[in-house]
Amino acid sequence: xxxxxxxxxxxxxxxxxxxxxxxxxxxxxxxxxxxxxxxxxxxxxxxxxxxxxxxxxxxxxxxxxxxxxxxxxxxxxxxxxxxxxxxxxxxxxxxxxxxxxxxxxxxxxxxxxxxxxxxxxxxxxxxxxxxxxxxxxxxxxxxxxxxxxxxxxxxxxxxxxxxxxxxxxxxxxxxxxxxxxxxxxxxxxxxxxxxxxxxxxxxxxxxxxxxxxxxxxxxxxxxxxxxxxxxxxxxxxxxxxxxxxxxxxxxxxxxxxxxxxxxx
Amino acid sequence: xxxxxxxxxxxxxxxxxxxxxxxxxxxxxxxxxxxxxxxxxxxxxxxxxxxxxxxxxxxxxxxxxxxxxxxxxxxxxxxxxxxxxxxxxx
Numbered sequence: 001x002x003x004x005x006x007x008x009x010x011x012x013x014x015x016x017x018x019x020x021x022x023x024x025x026x027x028x029x030x031x032x033x034x035x036x037x038x039x040x041x042x043x044x045x046x047x048x049x050x051x052x053x054x055x056x057x058x059x060x061x062x063x064x065x066x067x068x069x070x071x072x073x074x075x076x077x078x079x080x081x082x083x084x085x086x087x088x089x090x091x092x093x094x095x096x097x098x099x100x101x102x103x104x105x106x107x108x109x110x111x112x113x114x115x116x117x118x119x120x121x122x123x124x125x126x127x128x129x130x131x132x133x134x135x136x137x138x139x140x141x142x143x144x145x146x147x148x149x150x151x152x153x154x155x156x157x158x159x160x161x162x163x164x165x166x167x168x169x170x171x172x173x174x175x176x177x178x179x180x181x182x183x184x185x186x187x188x189x190x191x192x193x194x195x196x197x198x199x200x201x202x203x204x205x206x207x208x209x210x211x212x213x214x215x216x217x218x219x220x221x222x223x224x225x226x227x228x229x230x231x232x233x234x235x236x237x238x239x240x241x242x243x244x245x246x247x248x249x250x251x252x253x254x255x256x257x258x259x260x261x262x263x264x
Numbered sequence: 265x266x267x268x269x270x271x272x273x274x275x276x277x278x279x280x281x282x283x284x285x286x287x288x289x290x291x292x293x294x295x296x297x298x299x300x301x302x303x304x305x306x307x308x309x310x311x312x313x314x315x316x317x318x319x320x321x322x323x324x325x326x327x328x329x330x331x332x333x334x335x336x337x338x339x340x341x342x343x344x345x346x347x348x349x350x351x352x353x354x
Contacts, residue, residue: 181350
């Protein structure tokens with residue numbers, strides 16, 4: 001089995017593959033790093049920062065950005081609006097204005113978060129954000145990138161991008177990739193997994209998970225939710241919804257959508 | 265018998281008893297290469313350091329804070345093997 005570990009997207013990324021060249025994993029790493037540079041909001045020249053700065057007018061976007069924005073609209077739709085990448089103004093108001101390592105800044109009044117379809121328009125090769133709107137793709141990009149990278153790397157691979165992962169194929173034994181999930185090890189085959197929580201990227205009086213209904217850091221009786229789904233993207237969406245819904249409503253919402261979940 | 269002789273005999277008996285006891289213990293506890301790792305050792309193997317972060321890295325079982333309530337579909341199997349990686353909050 002070949003493996004490769006590297007830092008990107010704000011954390012540790014891991015690639016594993018059976019019957020795969022080390023060079024292919026290295027190529028995958030390069031792609032992930034390029035996507036990081038494209039989707040980060042902390043670099044003023046990233047494609048996302050340029051899109052946010054162009055609010056109010058049509059702007060050219062790469063095929064990857066266009067696909068991710070379409071996925072963001074789908075996430076909004078299937079989550080009944082609970083996963084909304086247009087939460088950036090609220091993240092900034094909560095004090096998450098710069099790279100987390102640099103620490104939070106002073107909070108300001110929470111803005112109203114408008115529904116994503118109201119503020120984001122797409123046409124082939126172009127996107128338009130409404131005046132005053134801005135996007136943070138951190139809540140959806142990692143799962144989407146894990147799905148894409150796993151599809152490109154090969155038939156028996158596992159891609160874990162900062163905790164959002166997709167296991168493709170049966171791993172070394174053919175029974176599934178052994179993956180830690182909520183304190184157990186599960187054998188995952190053609191499944192995605194993701195975890196959402198308020199325990200990391202948290203600071204005194206706040207954390208990074210914004211509830212679009214209030215524009216404030218989410219108040220929930222769950223601290224961490226891990227979810228299995230058909231893709232890492234869906235797992236990430238479902239985990240976030242479950243966390244926002246809380247312990248009593250989450251299982252009912254997840255039933256029929258998710259292949260497994262862990263609530264704590 | 266002199267007192268010194270008695271002491272020598274006692275020491276010799278004690279040494280012989282310790283030798284026989286230790287030998288018996290070793291014979292009764294042969295090494296089993298196929299024995300499963302005990303949970304503490306398994307956990308140690310599963311632990312892996314990561315890049316420095318504000319919170320300590322959890323074991324690679326993806327263990328959440330508190331006692332997680334896990335539900336899985338019938339097709340998803342659990343294993344006693346340590347995970348090669350885990351899902352976690354980023």
